[in-house]
Amino acid sequence: xxxxxxxxxxxxxxxxxxxxxxxxxxxxxxxxxxxxxxxxxxxxxxxxxxxxxxxxxxxxxxxxxxxxxxxxxxxxxxxxxxxxxxxxxxxxxxxxxxxxxxxxxxxxxxxxxxxxxxxxxxxxxxxxxxxxxxxxxxxxxxxxxxxxxxxxxxxxxxxxxxxxxxxxxxxxxxxxxxxxxxxxxxxxxxxxxxxxxxxxxxxxxxxxxxxxxxxxxxxxxxxxxxxxxxxxxxxxxxxxxxxxxxxxxxxxxxxxxxxxxxxxxxxxxxxxxxxxxxxxxxxxxxxxxxxxxxxxxxxxxxxxxxxxxxxxxxxxxxxxxxxxxxxxxxxxxxxxxxxxxxxxxxxxxxxxxxxxxxxxxxxxxxxxxxxxxxxxxxxxxxxxxxxxxxxxxxxxxxxxxxxxxxxxxxxxxxxxxxxxxxxxxxxxxxxxxxxxxxxxxxxxxxxxxxxxxxxxxxxxxxxxxxxxxxxxx
Amino acid sequence: xxxxxxxxxxxxxxxxxxxxxxxxxxxxxxxxxxxxxxxxxxxxxxxxxxxxxxxxxxxxxxxxxxxxxxxxxxxxxxxxxxxxxxxxxxxxxxxxxxxxxxxxxxxxxxxxxxxxxxxxxxxxxxxxxxxxxxxxxxxxxxxxxxxxxxxxxxxxxxxxxxxxxxxxxxxxxxxxxxxxxxxxxxxxxxxxxxxxxxxxxx
Numbered sequence: 001x002x003x004x005x006x007x008x009x010x011x012x013x014x015x016x017x018x019x020x021x022x023x024x025x026x027x028x029x030x031x032x033x034x035x036x037x038x039x040x041x042x043x044x045x046x047x048x049x050x051x052x053x054x055x056x057x058x059x060x061x062x063x064x065x066x067x068x069x070x071x072x073x074x075x076x077x078x079x080x081x082x083x084x085x086x087x088x089x090x091x092x093x094x095x096x097x098x099x100x101x102x103x104x105x106x107x108x109x110x111x112x113x114x115x116x117x118x119x120x121x122x123x124x125x126x127x128x129x130x131x132x133x134x135x136x137x138x139x140x141x142x143x144x145x146x147x148x149x150x151x152x153x154x155x156x157x158x159x160x161x162x163x164x165x166x167x168x169x170x171x172x173x174x175x176x177x178x179x180x181x182x183x184x185x186x187x188x189x190x191x192x193x194x195x196x197x198x199x200x201x202x203x204x205x206x207x208x209x210x211x212x213x214x215x216x217x218x219x220x221x222x223x224x225x226x227x228x229x230x231x232x233x234x235x236x237x238x239x240x241x242x243x244x245x246x247x248x249x250x251x252x253x254x255x256x257x258x259x260x261x262x263x264x265x266x267x268x269x270x271x272x273x274x275x276x277x278x279x280x281x282x283x284x285x286x287x288x289x290x291x292x293x294x295x296x297x298x299x300x301x302x303x304x305x306x307x308x309x310x311x312x313x314x315x316x317x318x319x320x321x322x323x324x325x326x327x328x329x330x331x332x333x334x335x336x337x338x339x340x341x342x343x344x345x346x347x348x349x350x351x352x353x354x355x356x357x358x359x360x361x362x363x364x365x366x367x368x369x370x371x372x373x374x375x376x377x378x379x380x381x382x383x384x385x386x387x388x389x390x391x392x393x394x395x396x397x398x399x400x401x402x403x404x405x406x407x408x409x410x411x412x413x414x415x416x417x418x419x420x421x422x423x424x425x426x427x428x429x430x431x432x433x434x435x436x437x438x439x440x441x442x443x444x445x446x447x448x449x450x451x452x453x454x455x456x457x458x459x460x461x462x463x464x465x466x467x468x469x470x471x472x473x
Numbered sequence: 474x475x476x477x478x479x480x481x482x483x484x485x486x487x488x489x490x491x492x493x494x495x496x497x498x499x500x501x502x503x504x505x506x507x508x509x510x511x512x513x514x515x516x517x518x519x520x521x522x523x524x525x526x527x528x529x530x531x532x533x534x535x536x537x538x539x540x541x542x543x544x545x546x547x548x549x550x551x552x553x554x555x556x557x558x559x560x561x562x563x564x565x566x567x568x569x570x571x572x573x574x575x576x577x578x579x580x581x582x583x584x585x586x587x588x589x590x591x592x593x594x595x596x597x598x599x600x601x602x603x604x605x606x607x608x609x610x611x612x613x614x615x616x617x618x619x620x621x622x623x624x625x626x627x628x629x630x631x632x633x634x635x636x637x638x639x640x641x642x643x644x645x646x647x648x649x650x651x652x653x654x655x656x657x658x659x660x661x662x663x664x665x666x667x668x669x670x671x672x673x674x675x
Contacts, residue, residue, distance in 0.1 A: 040511055148590065156657050156663060435503050
């Protein structure tokens, strides 16, 4: 078992009791909720005559079903309107803060938590959403939970969990041009597999991680779950603290910053911490990574050949064959030149300001290919406003992108933003599962935001390094 | 109030095999069916896109086959339930009729969600699963017995060693898989913890 890691310390700090099952009852420092996975939990509370125990430690937003075009109420989609109304009623009755679209603070739950300074090092953070791992970028222990567990958290502010092992993933070296956090995590998943992280929490460390900005660290922690790890984190450092200082919470409570910093420092993994496993990846060897299949583990460097199924481990061959048939790709070829119909720049993985800036740099002065439908969906209303203040909206719109309102959008196709038929999509999101983007014949190619921009312009998967001189991250 | 949580010592029923690794929660329940505020009625949407074409005509899928309509034990392969945290996935399977799942491996959040519903997620090695799936095809009316305490799966003349996570086994066996009331009873300790944590405002 690991010892002296951030995970061990935060776990210990939040342990309330040991349950008869052998699980730990863990205190939850921040509970984030949204409209899709919470209504049933409130329903269960009501059935049992229970109320929300610590409403001040829960924060709500609306992201999955919210339209990203016309947001006037009632929403055109009756089901979406019903879910929104239900959430409004639940938060009002329970006294839970709600970053709704009228506040200017609404956005994808994993974008707004950090923005507002709700996400902090050494907190336990849960949400009924598997990408809650995102918040680990700040040195929080953050993981997704199901609806019955949401009920537990609402009723008790605790969750029943088993302690996991800790795997340190050390990414050394300097990243090459146009290689981003997204490429690191796609490579991690490719190497360790989509279930390699089951039973583990991932600690991301090493020079390449330390050099990333907070947004990059969020992109990496975000996709821990795609590698099977329910949580991933980066130890907090000066980059983290600088970011936190600018958030609402610490702007409004500056004394809290100095008060909490010793705690944040204390929960960093010790230099001699013991890990259950250590994996090292040379970041300087990476190139932009794209997926060729229908799981996030089916990725390759943009100049690498798509693998022959027979060359893969036996248990991966069937999935690979079916994925290649669905995607209509040929082993031996590269993904460079794969025609796309849609370019989606958005999601909790890659829709923060630096993501949009980097993509805009590629887009500036170019035109979206005539056969491509391209859209930018900023991660939050604040990201959108900040991008507009820099004129990024103009760059995207002049190039032919749609500039939309904040939400999960085409990452999972729960609102009207969906692939049609067998459309292929260059996507900055996190899952290329069949049907994920709203059409069961749709084809998703995951990539970093600059690569999405490049594909939008050329109409095919393109090595952005060849399209335009680009700076490093 | 549902204070009485049943103890689940075993599950017995006929089987249904779903083959393939990495079957994600988007396949188990496509996101468009999650635009609901209760879990009622999700059963009919389980594996929907694998079961129906765009004109809602049935495709070949075990959940469509007549001989599996009364099945309650699902036999799957590796990394079943990967992807999103949606409890809608096990809810849909449960409401279709599934009481236990036997597989090579499960995604963590999915297995936790199953436990919260009292559905055991039992693991066995690849060969054992393949044998079981073939046996189910040949014996759609044959009963499968999943024993939680002895961690075995029995069918026909065969009994295979299976694994059930310790916490899951204890939770099911002792009827403490619904943790709300249990954790609620520690409210004082929770309040003490809240008071002791440096980041919680008074």
